[in-house]
Amino acid sequence: MSNPYLYAKQAAGVLVMLLLSTSAAIASKETDSLRKQLQEMKLQMQRIQNTYEQQIKALEKRLDGLESEQSRPATVARLPAAPRSAQQTNRSSDFQIGLTGLLSAGGSSVDNASLEGLQSGGHDPNKNGFTLQNLELSMGGTVGPYFDAQANLIFLIDAEGETVVELEEAFFTTRSLPHGLQLKGGQYFTEFGRQNKQHPHTWSFVDQPVILSRFFGGDGLRSQGVRASWLLPTEWYSELYLGMQNPKGETVTSFLNAPGEDIGGHTLIDRSVRNFDDLLYSVRWLNGIDVSDTVSMNLGFSGLYGPNASGTTTDTRIIGADLYLKWQAAQSQRGFPFVSWHTEILDRRYEAGDPGDSSRETLNDWGMFTQALWGFKPGWVAGLRAEYAKADGNTSSDPLRDTRKRLSPNLTWYPNEYSKVRLQYNRDWTEHLADETADSVWLQFEYNLGSHAAHVF
């Protein structure tokens, strides 16, 4: 059966196909010329656009110039020298961010409970097995022509396995005050002695000195406040620091430590700051001289005065002296060889109990540490530290006030500037432990990522 409709449809199909193929053939011939035309048009458009953009930019520039001329005060005859930063080197921002990890492993002849009394620094390796001592995230940079700012955040895992976050430091410093003055404000380590300001990853030993743990608590002496420092107009380097900080919290343990805590049998009360008399005042005088081309010396004296929480009117004062000597060979490869010697001595008078209290007394404590480092070949440092701490009265059962001696030899290897491996042995002599002596060995590993601001001296 022939279907005329189907036939017509087929014919139409063939016709359409024919048409399509011919038009395609024609099109393929024409495409090239069309493309060329299109390309030329595009180029022309581009040229026009470019010229317009250039003209607009030129106009904008003139407009900017006119505006800034108008806004410039007529009285200023000569503008101060313009910052050249644009054409100078600092193409990259000076905002710096860095991460430092400090891990340790080790063991002791005493159990974990006893170790907490021996290793009382908050970032000390303090348990048999592994310790994540400190993971520090540090950021800083220049805020503007007048200020720099910095913040250090600490993460650590404590003896109970809990993750702890500390806002270790967050402060600003001025850049350009006249007459050698500088202000610093925020949360920061108090300038007392040489060691207190150092972050755990710059320590020369795996743990902090006993006497600092006793006077300043596990995390070093730091609080919120302001300090001014003045570079004295002397021929040698001499700087005077005067500071004022909040005396309250667990990072100022010799002052308004947390209520309920105990010192020498006195339970601390909740005492608050009422006026300027109740703030923590600090003073430091630091001197530095070059003894010769290869030997330099720093000598500092520090003092603290503030309220303590054993009574409503009680005060604490701490004084200290620190000496640092460093010899570095005239010809040194990567800073080696060198020998350094660092000693600090501290004394505390703690007024315990208000006048009239039957238990009122003055607690006298003192202590010292002395440590020597010998960088005997590039990347290798041998160290030895000796410590002594003592308090008046019957303190033999108190881990923070008994007579304590510690000797710590160690060996550090720096595979490069950004990492180190350290092995340390501690020999402890105590009164508060049944054993009286303890032997501990710690292996520490540190790494640095990103740019971490170098630490001075």
Add this chain to the structure above:
Amino acid sequence: MRNSIQILFGLVLLSSSWASYSAIRVVTTTQDLAAIAAAVGGQYVTVQSLTPGTRDPHFASAKPSMIRKVFRADLLLVIGADMEIGWLPPLLQSARNARVLPGNNGYLDLSTAVPLLGKMDGIVSRAMGDVHAKGNPHYWLDPRNGIRLAQAIANRLGELDPEHREAYQQQFTDFQNRLNNKFTIWRNELAQLKGKSVIAYHNSFIYLADAFEFNIVDEVEPKPGISPSAASLNALVTHIRADKIDLLIMEPYYERRSAQYLNVETGIRIAVLPQSVGAQTDIKNYIELFDSIVTILKNTIGK
């Protein structure tokens, strides 16, 4: 009469002390920059270097005495290209002298005045060792860069002290002429070094190689700043033998054992080159630095 003489004498003393006070205080991070600044600054400047030429300026340790010097400086000259990254930023923060902070007229980063070699593109990882992404900072070891540095310093001194601008330019021109004359002599003396393959201890001599047209083909350090191991030294022995390399150059402050080992194994000759003004006590200025380098190289290859 006697009184008036005394007053006059006092006035002279006062004015002379004023004059010495008004000299531009230039502080530099290295003795090389100090030497060039002294040459173009002449009597109108006082120059102090923060680090001695005997040490690697990359590993200087900041000392309190440096704070004092930077605090009083009118002009701070730095090598830049991250050379002083480990100690200059905290030093500048402590020195509280706005005049010499980056961005101000009293701060001059001289790495901007020379064409830097060895710039790194792409990802820079510390796994590569001590690399400087911004370029190799040892650029003072090319006398032609010495001229560029002197020009930049003279220009900046002229801006800070317009009264003596012409004197600085004159002293720069003198320095340039002396250095150009010397450069021709040095190049003649080291003609036989041209095209030679040389081993360096650290990648710090590429500018010297560029100036005197020799090629540094390998380094004793397997990676910049990484000490050689037994394996890396043996690989180097193979390289030295295969390519018949007969000169090793190194700074005086690097350990000599590796070089001596290579010398025993392959007979390669070792030239310990002062890398900076002050590296040896008899090198007091920039020209003496190259006099000394050229003499040592000539004597070593002429043996």
